[in-house]
Amino acid sequence: MKEPVPDVVIQRLPMYAHMLRALKEVGVESIGSRELGAVLRTTPAQIRKDLSYFGKFGKQGMGYNVGQLLDELTQVLGLGRPWPLALVGTGRLGRALIEHKGFVDDDFRMVAVFDKSPRRIGKKLGGLVIQDAAELEQIVKERGIAICIVAVPPGEAQRVIDAFVRAGVKAILNYAPIVARVPKSVQLRQITPLHSLQSMTYYLKSEYPTSGSAAKSRADGKTRGSGV
Amino acid sequence: MKEPVPDVVIQRLPMYAHMLRALKEVGVESIGSRELGAVLRTTPAQIRKDLSYFGKFGKQGMGYNVGQLLDELTQVLGLGRPWPLALVGTGRLGRALIEHKGFVDDDFRMVAVFDKSPRRIGKKLGGLVIQDAAELEQIVKERGIAICIVAVPPGEAQRVIDAFVRAGVKAILNYAPIVARVPKSVQLRQITPLHSLQSMTYYLKSEYPTSGSAAKSRADGKTRGSGV
DNA sequence: CCGTGTGAACCGCTTCACAGCG
DNA sequence: CGCTGTGAAGCGGTTCACACGG
Incomplete structure (x- = not known):
């Protein structure tokens, strides 16, 4: 309920939201922290505490209204709008990420795809024309893209990340197994299976x-x- | 350096090992916790503390021998041998995971691939014949597979995970966005971009x-x- | 002297326990 | 009464600071 929300809390929120969405679809309208904790495999206390950082969403003796809590979390996370996404790297991984549609939902929309290989530039991928990575900075700026996904080989990843940072990107999801350097003002998540x-x-x-x-x-x- | 090594420490080890491998290749033979911390973006104290859980690998005034420390970490992590892997799900994601060779290195070798779709069973993928998911339990047992990767749709993931657990698998890397249930004795890692x-x-x-x-x-x- | 290894201090997240409200 | 919201206690991991070894 104060300012500095622990980072771990933020990272648990998507899971809460995810589950609430599922519950809502199944028709559950209300749920207590005990039940929610059981299904999410956490403790009721953890859930109540986490939520308390953002407000009072429950009714004592009643639990939480699923739809309302979901809306609140959506709000808190800044979702419920289509964030434009860019992806660099259209090798196997990049193509799979796009076609798999792992992130294209109501909250995110892929709007630009880059590669540096002339073999790939100009081809279409997931309804988008693959553009020259050399133009990345300019295009990202033009379209106000804040979030991007890096799926290039390790040797090129830092270069690509630097370009994104210069272009003003504020969040990077990186699939390349490197220790990436970004300014503290830029969010970075590493996917390294x-x-x-x-x-x-x-x-x-x-x-x-x-x-x-x-x-x-x-x-x-x-x-x-x-x-x- | 007692028994209960914090989980977070274990999860940092692969990064350390990764960097040491890179340093070794570049010809660096020795490194101090200060330098290693700088390149890994952690503190020297963190590194020394982490390593101290497993033994005394450095020489005072000298730092660590890169090759030796790498060997130690390889040992600690149980690497340096080819762990057999199984994968279920040969949709876009599964295929990409296999073909991308993201995990096939000296430490892991994909030895079985499953799907339940008749359209896919029998076809080859990454040099392996796709097998009927119905036979998963038996084959996993036979081949003593301890680690597996789940790349099926969310609705099927828990079922597949249960089958793996019954088959005696002890570590699961799950790409399906669900809150998976496994016995505490089974390691589970979630990849949810x-x-x-x-x-x-x-x-x-x-x-x-x-x-x-x-x-x-x-x-x-x-x-x-x-x-x- | 320089840098490791480490007990101890510190800090932050988790868990507890209960006041308070429906 | 039941369950939320929350201050306070508990706990685990990080950071400190220094003794000790090369």
């Missing part, structure tokens, strides 16, 4: 011991099916 | 005020170019 895999293995290595690797041989290492 | 976008907009909405949204009409809303 390989790192997710590499951290999960930490928890697995005891159950699935090495078959040889570092040096110490291990006769069998067949711990697998056991826990199943 | 849309939520990343939806949380970034929170920080943008003040700079790019609404053009209309929730109800209140707003004559123009052309605040765009200003901040650029």
